Amino acid sequence: MADDARRSEVPDDGCCERWSRRDFVRSLGAGLLGASVPGLGLPGAAWAGSGKDESTPGRSAAAETAVARFYKSLTKPQREAICFPFDHKLRSVVKNNWSIVKPAIRDMDKEQKALCREIMKGLTSEEGHERFMRQMKDDSPGGFEAYHVAVFGEPESEKPFEWVLTGRHDTLRVDGNSVAGAAFGGPIFYGHAADGHDTEDPKHTNNVWWPQAEAANMIFSTLDDKQRKQALMEDAEADDADTIRLKGGSLPSTGLSIATLDGQQKQMTRKLIDTMLAIFREGDAEEVRQCLDASGGVDSLRLTFFKEDDLGDDGIWDIWKLEGPAFSWYFRGAPHVHAWLNVARRA
Structure with missing residues (x-):
């Protein structure tokens, strides 16, 4: 052909x-x-x-x-x-x-x-x-x-x-x-x-990856006003591979530091990572956990939500990012789901 x-x-x-x-x-x-x-x-x-x-x-x-x-x-x-x-x-x-x-x-x-x-x-x-x-x-x-x-x-x-x-x-x-x-x-x-839709409805009906975003938004729902202000940014990052370039010590201070969260919220962050890893074989999931531990663990991560392209204007953030020195996971749920992931032991 x-x-x-x-x-x-x-x-x-x-x-x-x-x-x-x-x-x-x-x-x-x-x-x-x-x-x-x-x-x-x-x-x-x-x-x-x-x-x-x-x-x-x-x-x-x-x-x-x-x-x-x-x-x-x-x-x-x-x-x-x-x-x-x-x-x-x-x-x-x-x-x-x-x-x-x-x-x-x-x-x-x-x-x-x-x-x-x-x-x-x-x-x-x-x-x-x-x-x-x-x-x-x-x-x-x-x-x-x-x-x-x-x-x-x-x-x-x-x-x-x-x-x-x-x-x-x-x-x-x-x-x-x-x-x-x-x-x-x-x-x-x-x-x-x-279902072949370019622009999904705000609930992302039948999208197989949307449960990952639901887990991220559960964390956002537990934040106080000060934390929400820190976590939420106006403009999303570009929808391309460069956004998951590992930054190491140059990781920006934007977004909310997981280290500042309480024990329950940190556990929710681990649950978020586990939700993502649940789709892969256990060996790869374990390697991600080992890499994360080697680069500072969950406390080294920053969680950012973006107001841009909030489908339905419902405050359920479609675009968000979990990033650390050698961990970069960028989830874009608008107009449909794109998820970029890059994890290593060090940048």
Whole structure:
């Protein structure tokens, strides 16, 4: 299928970018890798090797072993189309809607499609898998098989590797703990336009990720007037990968410091993080917790809500951000959900 024809099958929501491999090659030649920036995946990140934490997903995890079998199944033409060296700059890119390579999962044979589904199931929790499948069905004609996957490195060897899935409202990774100190193997993105609606109703009916925003707004409801003034800003940050660049010691003092909250509110913040992590496999969730602990824990985070694009003008904030020195999670619920996430042991 021609690239332009394939792209036409993806709904144009006015804010979600498409990016084919052809576009990538063109932009690379022009020096315009805007989404591959320092603090966003580290294209040359070191192989974790024998120093990796065994509690995080390693090469023997279910998703990783399925990646190795998937890689082995690829023909030479397929490898030429979707496989790259591990240190290729394309691996670190994160976008809200793009084709990392031209072939889609639907272009593969029956065994390869099944392996991609096995990998996807392995990188999520049971609940998360159901939610991702609903999201993909709503967001792309053909659902899961309309998405694209690429392989970096050599999954069959002891060398580092990463499997990346992209498409409308997803950039997800499986890396066997190949990227040292980076949760998920680098920054990720997930989103949803519920029931295919570009602009959702204020309650975000049927949006699979909106429970995360409900948990954040529960925290806001417990704040006093002074805390609300500190937590609430007028203008939202840009809806792009740069907003989750890890800031380290340069983290701004905007937003509300979690360290200033009482014990119950801090526990609600932990619950908020757990709500987000519940969609992923436990190994990745545990790695996020370890990274957060290594960079200062929950007390190092700042929570910010934004008045901009408050759907329904109901004071239930659609856009908010939880950020620390090496933790950045930006949730935009307007006009529908976009969620950017980047977590490491240090910036």
